[in-house]
Structure formats: structure tokens, C-alpha cells
Amino acid sequence: MNKGVPLAEALALYHRAADRAPAPVLADIDTLLNAYHPDHARSSAIKLTVGVNAGDECQRDLADLLQAETFIDEANLAGAPVTDVDVLVVGGGGAGCAAALTASEQGARVLLATKLRLGDSNTVMAEGGIQAAIDPEDSVQCHIQDTLRGGHYGGDPALVAAMAGDGPDVLRWLINLGMQFETTPGGDLQTRRAGGMSVARLVYCRDYTGLEMMRVLREAVIQHRSIEVWEQSPVVELLSNEHGQKCVGAVVTSLIDGQVRIVRTRSVILATGGLGRLHLNGFPTSNHLGATGDGLVLAYRIGAKLRDLDSFQYHPTGLVNTPHLSGKLVTEAVRAAGAVLLNGNARRFIDELQPRDVVCAAIVRECAEGRGVDINGQRVGVWLDTPHLEQSQPGLLEKQFPNLMTRTRVSGIDPRAEPLLVYPTLHYQNGGAVIDANGATTVPGLFAAGELAGGIHGRNRIMGNALLDIISFGRRAGIAATATRDRGPKKVTLEHVNRLRRALTLAGMPMSRRSPQVLPPYAAKGLWNH
């Protein structure tokens, strides 16, 4: 990498009051993405050897986890206490809570098991908003088109149509549960436009949209009479019938005492979220501590087909100059509000409201070609020009982005006075488990919702579709998971584990690695000893 412009020199070139020239026109998006997006970095992806996706491209670090040995064998299950429920929801974020609430609305006995605390999730950190086509100039069709285009036409149109069509009713459902949104003086829901949207479609609650959503969902789940919640309880394996062909339960363990428990179910809904904490390709992450891709591993081992395992979203604006917040986000809404990106020479280099993968690649390009801001040769980034935004709209940052202001205040930074140094950060898993419009995976009895599921966002998610996705498909999975009224499992086995183990042996793959990851290594020391 070329060295960038040293920090002091870049600060001298930066002038808050200078007029900002228009961004240069981007000649060819594909060339930029192919050259600079981390997905395309050399040796990022390999082909899977075993399992239903054998032969498909998969990010290297993730492939190691998918093709690994389990923690559980038959001996662990002997004598383990058994709990019977109708529906087991795995994951305590927005998708898991939406699924649990909806399944219980249908009359099911629901158990929600979550690795950390209920509500500890990426949902709580989402700042910008949730998309729904409610503006007079907008339509569900337009929402579908923007989502497909933003995903470079890699998404499944049926899933996108299902999600976009749910948008307005998702808002109604959330408001009924008690979630607040910003309104206009006339009482309309306030909308704003962000990257990849052709009209204003983002509804929000200041820059606390995810927090507001999560605390309402969390309270609704805790207070619900027919939902039981197990916290600090990661699922480390699924259970299959004697043919290994149907999901009939799960093995739940405890971070507190290590106790292994068997849960027998009619349906399992996986809502375990993403995998930023695997730090793919060595990137920092915006993600929550629990985002270690556990659900992908569980789903793959029981035979569920996955997709787009080589496609991840690197959010363009992760914080750089605050070590303890490294990789944490500055919401895209700040760019939507008018903040521009400047390189070390104080020049704009990209239309800031291009889709996230394009803006990300452009930042990587600036830094790789020596136009980034260089801090002591250790870190590099570009400016997010918040002071200029503050100057043109005084008070806006304090009023609309209290979360950003609070967070930077702790670090002694004032975004109104100095620009923020940013660099892309691993943010979102674009692919995941293959689902249908009911959230059903390719394995009977197994459903997936939220970031874990794939096929909706193609190869790039646009802002505000994650919060819609989790509620839309969380509810769909919650309904579908209760619709199958068979008599429940007769026998719970690890037949699917034996199947994958045989395949690994035949392929001559190493059996030393175990998965799921559960916690990142730096947090697991002294805490979670396998």
C-alpha cells in the first residue's frame, strides 16, 4: 500500500468553510469493484469441498468453519435434560424476537435461546432506519427495483417482493407493539432518502432506530406469557431424525455452567445473525460480539443449502481514529443528510450516496493509491466531512445524531469541529441460508430469518432493508413454523453430524477444527473453554 498523506498535512489541507466541488463521475462501477472491493481480494474465496454447497465459492475463513467437526457426540447427549416445545427460536435479536412473538400469536409454545443477553444483537446498533414504501411518490414496485438494483440483481425477486410488500404492515405491527418513529408536523411518518434509493423511503427514530426497535421487542418478549427465554445459552448443534433428513431439535449449552440440554421441537427457527466477529479478510467490524456465524455452521451441517458465501458488505464509514471504537459505524444517514467524503488532499472522490459496495471500493482505492490520511503509518482512512455539514445546517448533528455525538464525546472528539477519519468495516453478510418466502430452508423443520438468511439483498444490501428484512421474514418464519402440525419427533439423533463427518474423512479434510465459533478468540479466553 502506498503511504497516504500524513495526518498533520491532511489537516492543514482541510478547510471547513471551503466550497465542496461535485464528486467526480464514476466511469465504470464493475472495474472499481473488481479492483478494490474486499470480496475480490486475491485468495479471499475458495471452493467448498464437502456438504450441499460442494464446489461453490466461499470466503476462506468461513469455509474452515463450515467444514469442521462438531463439539457434540452421542455421549454428550446421554442423560442431558430434555425440554419439549413447539418452536425453538435461536437468537435474541430483532428477527428472533419477531419470530417468537409471531409464533406465540399463533398459539405455539415458544422457547427462545440466545447466546448472550436477550436483545444483544446487531439490531440494537442499527442507527439509520427501516425502509417501507409509504411516500406518495413511492410504491412497493419501486422498493423492489431499488433493492434488486442495489444487490446487482443477485437477489431472488420473489423474496424481495415479499419483503417490500410487507413494509407498510411491518411498520403498523411495530407501532402496535409500541415503537416510535419521527413524524412531520402533519403527523406523517418522516421519510428520508439514503444510498441506493430512488425516493425517500427510510423511516427512523433519530439515530436510535435499532435501539428503539430492540428495546420494544425485547420488552414484548420478556413480558409475553407463552414465550420462555434462555439467555447465555448458545445452540452448538441441531438434532435430526433417524435419517438425518429433518430438523427435530437442538443442543443448547450454557455459558454460565456449561450444562448441555436437549430441546425437542416441531420446528427450529434460526435467527443467529451475521459473522462480522470472524473478522473476514482481517477487517475490523461494526458487529456485535456474538456475530460469529454460528447459524450458518448449524444449518450447513444439517444439510441446508447456503448461497452467496463469498459476498459481504463492508460499510464505508467505520471509525478509524478511536482505537476502542475501531470499526464502529458512522451511520450512512450522516451522508444522506449531506456529509461528503474527502481524501487526504481534501478532494471528493465518489458520489457518497452510491451503493455501499461502490463507496467502500472507492475509499479502499483512495487509500491504496496514496491519497488516504495516514496516522503514524499504522492506520489509514478518509475524511467524513461533518464540520461542513454542521456549518451548512447548524444543530443538525446534535438533533438528529445524538448517538454519534455521545459516542464521540466519550473519546474526546467533536464531529462538529473536526472531520471524522473513516475506513470500510465488515458489516453484513449478504448471503446465507437459502429460504423460500415462508423462511423455510431446504431442510424440513428448519427455518431461517434475518441476516442469517440469504437471497434477499443479492450481493449488496442497501440501507434500511436489514431492519425490514428481520421483521418481515421473522414474522413469516414465525407463522410458517407453527403451521406444520405433525406429532413432533419420535427420535432425536446426530445422524446429520455422522454424515458430514464421513464426508470430511472421505475428502481427507482435517478434523482438528471445531465449530461453531460461539465467541471470538479474544473474548473467549478464560470464558468459554471447549
Place this chain on the structure above:
Amino acid sequence: MSSTITDADRQQVVTLTINGVTVSVNKGMTLVEAAWHAGISRVTSVGCLEGVCGSCRVMLGRGKEVTVGLACQTFVEAGIEVVFLPAASAPRHHYEIDDFQDGWDIHARFHEIFPEASRCRHCHGCVRSCPKGIAVEDGIALAAAGRYRDAGETFIECVMCELCDVACPELIAPAHVGLFCRRVTAHFHLRPPNLIFRLEAIRQSRMEPDHE
């Protein structure tokens, strides 16, 4: 610029105790980073690492002064005693939002569910314990007076760490009162014309005979 100061800070070593274990770590680390760095066992209550999930509750002892806070938002200090707190137990107050049939009796229902809310003795324990600087006591007074919208607005930055619930000698559960206020405000009063118009348009298009 703060980044260079922080880099310099990280060269200095400070000694503190976490869950009773003496650890020496670099200045500029948060308490969470310090706990990880030192391999402190049983620290499971870590979540977002940016101060919005409210999980990493800690008790902080500086000499005789004892306070509480969030470990991911607190930097290491020499001599400080840190204890990671267990997660809050299940709430004692129970309601489901669909139990409320209309808004006219909500004041009575509120005092049935949270009878302690009108017994605040103004000890400021909740205010001192709040890592977000929320005027918790004022919010509780507004709630007790039936001003749910204003009360809820007081709690906009609440991250549900429930430290105020622990601090309250009257067992008011302020965090849950705040959330109740926010929820009933949306549940009864948020009726956006643009959303209602679109929902009706979608309903009518589904009723058209030629709709698939």
C-alpha cells in the same frame, strides 16, 4: 488531535482489579478490553461494545466512592476496582400491550402495573446510576402524573441496562416505566396518515377481483 493523544496513552501501563483479580494493562483500554486482555473468566455480559446494548454493567470502586457504569464506555484507571455485574433478573411488573383496550383508562392501568411509581423519594440513586445521563427522576415524576409522551421522551437514550432498577430503593423499575411510557404513546397515538393511506391502498388492491 485526540487520536495521537490516545496512541501515546496506550503506551502507559496502569494496574487495577477486575472481579478481584489484579491486572496490568495499557492506558486507553476500556474495561472490556482490559478484561479480555487479562483473560478474566466469567465475563459473559459483553454485547455491542459501543454503549447501546446495556449489557456490560460494572460496579466501580474508587477508594470509598462506589459508582456503576458500562464497561465498554469506561476507560481503565489506576487503582480502580471493577466488578462485572450479573444480568438483571426478570422484571416484577407484568403487562402485555394488547391487554390495553383503549387509552382512556391507561392512567389507572399504569398505577396498577407500577404502583411504586408515585412513591419516589427523590434519592437521586437512579440519576446517579444512569450511564446515559438520563434525568430518570424527572421522567418518573412525569409518568406518575400521566404525562406519558414527555416521560417517554426523557428515556429516548435508555439502553435498558436496568442499573436504575437496581438503584431504586422503592423498586420502581424506572427503565421499564420509561419503556412503558414510550410504548403506550406509540400504541395509542401514532396514527400516521401516509402509512394508513398506503395500508388501505394495499388492502384494496388485494380485494380487486383480478388480483392473483
